[in-house]
Amino acid sequence: MNRFISAALLAAISTAVSGAAFGDTIKVGVIAPFSGPFAIYGKQYQEAIETYVAQNGSSAGEHEIEFIYKDVGGPNPDQSRSLAQELLIRDQVDYLAGFTFTPNALAVAPLIEQSQTPTVIFNAATSSINKESDFYLRTSYTLWQVSAPLAEWAYDQGMQTAATTVTDYGPGIDAENAFKAAFEAKGGKVVDAIRMPLSTTDFTPFIQRVRDAAPDAVFTFLPGGPPTFTYTKTYNENGLADAGIKFLGTAETEEVNLQGLGDDAIGLTTAYHYSGDHDSEANAAFKSKLNELFPDAVANWASVGAYDGTHLIYQMVEAAGSDGPAAVQSALGLEWESPRGPVSMDPEARTLVQNVYIREVERDAQTGELVNREQGIIATVGDLGWTQ
Amino acid sequence: MKSWGPPLLLLILAVVLYFALPFNLAFLTRILIMVVLVLSLDLVLGYAGIATLGQAALYGAGAYAAGLFAIHVWADPVAGLFVGAGAGAMLAFVSGLVLMRTQGLTLIMLSIAVASICLEIANKARDVTGGADGLRGIRMEPVLGLFAFDFIGKTGFWYALAVVAVVFVVLALLSRAPLGLSLRGIHESPERMAAIGVSVYWRRITAYTIGGGIAGIAGALSAQITQLVSLESFSFTLSAEALIMLILGGTGRLYGAVLGTLIFMFVHHWAAANDPFNWLFVIGALVLAVVFFLPKGVISAPPAITRLLKGGRHAGS
């Protein structure tokens, strides 16, 4: 158990109930949405963690590992912070994990800094989170990491003009900046940069504007769920593909909602760090175990983020037990073979260095399902947004 | 002014909870902050009869104002509360000039529109507010220069409880003051009040402005304790949840606001911890049960208590 907290507890609560440490069990608190419109994230995390545990056992080195799940409901920093406090104080966890939304991750920064708790971010993709505390480690990706290589690839493929249509909030603007900087550095031209309001339901005006501008490609960033669904429909219905304006995206074709997009998704091009379809032994083993435990589960970036995050936690526990600073130290530079491909933990930005793949959606001949088919690796990069 | 019993009981309940749930102080503090917000809505809706679904606009204004004040000017918590109150009151006054001319569905829509505009402005002004990432870097000084905010959340709890107590007393006094009585009169019959020479419009603006100040205090508290302000402070969900808590407890009575918040937050906490995927079943059923069996809110449950609480009020309302 963490020394800082035990001291604080002793000083604070004389009537402490049963907070005694359990032999040598290391606890990991997972803060994620398990209810509400974003509940799918929590579900994906939990399934991936349980898959990892089923494959690797519930102990790392000499330590038993136990996961405690807490529902944060959605983007809600108040709740995120209060859950972290509860986990650290009552459950006496030694590691925190999860965090789908940037504000939720940022809200725990003062806590993990004070209690020296290694915190593994499974998702939140804003570069600057990791600058708030040395105890953040991230096993997802950042928007710069995938958007910039996509821009370079597009230019190399002969696309010289592009329009960007991003949702007008932090992540969207990050994606726009990354794409624009990389595309123009190569010599390309961004002819129109449209920021679409968060509340947009009908994307026709933006799509129509892009069509009139007739660039070689349109780069987009959208929050998952309904906006992606509507945008891709509108892209197809207004004949942009036929007019030769190529769709370039990142997370838009993620696997959970991909089947829901239907045939409209076929041909969409994205750059991303993980495809459910990735052809490797590690991925096959991950997916077969996942589907053995949860027949309806679909592997996507959220599950692979949690799966690798769990791997990282196991490695840290084995190396350093409950010693937070030593655990983080042991994680820096760590390399392993993930279902997404080979990865390593960047010692400075504390985000994974990983392959970015170019993929195209197609219908798998055998299963009849839509898949993100990898066309090749376009870059192996760390967090390009770290120095921005 | 006869009964000091119920407020004392609530205070004792808070202290008991503090010792009973020593590991959940952060959660208890969130309840206290919510109580302040719901009390502000009770003044606006329960006393003055102004139906709004945009209380989050005032809460968010207080939160961002207090957060920015702490970062750029002075990190004193109490000063921050005044700044939050000022921001909430100012926004309420300015928007109230338009809103208070209307009522019913139109007023509800206008209040939603104001909150939506605030959210969009906070989202656009990324350089100032941090946009969707949230406003970070809030580090508070000790309360009154004496009590530093601690890891467990003890200071946060007592600080929030003190604010709740002050807000509660102010509202209790206000409801018995001439303004409070005339608000009640307006709620019951605007025509009659207008006939006896009361400016309904300005009284409503006054009530909305005070309510805005209190909502701003709630926002400021949340900014100081969480040390982060996010766009969600302006969200429709927050306004709607505050409204549900208030109606659940019973409008027009301060205890109703407190009780409704307690019940909603505890049920939510318990249900979400046990089965997050299906907790909406529990809350939906609870809400329906209250409407059908206790149409005046949970506060009307034990008639004996109700009679006691009615203390200084006239019958027939």
Add this chain to the structure above:
Amino acid sequence: MTLFLNIAVDGIAYGMILFMISVGLSVTMGLMRVVNLAHGGFALLGGTFAHWFGQELGLPFWPAALLAIVATIAVSLPLERLIYRRIYGFGDLQQVLATIGLTFLMIASVNLWQGSSLLSIPLPDSLKQSVDLGFRTLPVHRLVVIAAGLVSILGLWLLLDRTLFGIRLRAAVDNRGTASALGIDTDWIFMAAFGLGAGLAALGGILGAEILPIDAYYPVRYMVLFLIVVAVGGMGSISGSFVAALGLGTLETATRYLVPDYATIVFFTFVIILLALRPQGLLGKAHA
């Protein structure tokens, strides 16, 4: 000029979608005067049934949509009897609470049955095509929505203004006691009107799903959108909702073409100015 035509075409197409998703609410909330926040819940049920019939049972689009509307009405009638009938006489706030509670139960049920991911309703190829308008193209399903909107407004006008049912409904809403005393079966009238509102909600949910896709949290996500159409149109006026939906659709489309960066702020500022000038809504009747 093209820009102007684009705004007009897209504005009307989007406005008709707004009308279709909120017309059911103008019946239940506007005409029957019950604050029906569960409107989106009925749209969600319609969309979910359509997804189930179309995607999982493999029925073609039109039969699936028709069955989904029938199924939604079949669910709505017992709900009217069990819940709504008791709250007609309640105050606004109790109605808000009751219908929100009901919405939560609907969301939780759909969540349990179909999960929380998107529930797509497969369109037939004929609706997926685009029509050439000369200066641009327009998807066929948007034309279908426009047609459906016109048919709905015409049908409702005939039903409410030109039939005995409409006269009796308005009488029952205005003064239920007198209406019953005159021998009108108000229970039946209310139930039928409610079923109509729920059916229209389901139809709107299904037809609007290309723009407002169905998932379990649909009712909460788009609640503001439904309410705004009815508020701007004016309570109790179906034609007001129609004008408001087209106006708002055009306004929103125009802001997105002209000032995309500030579209939300400009849009809501217009709504505030409009409601400040006309607190009863565009075609609402002033009543005490």
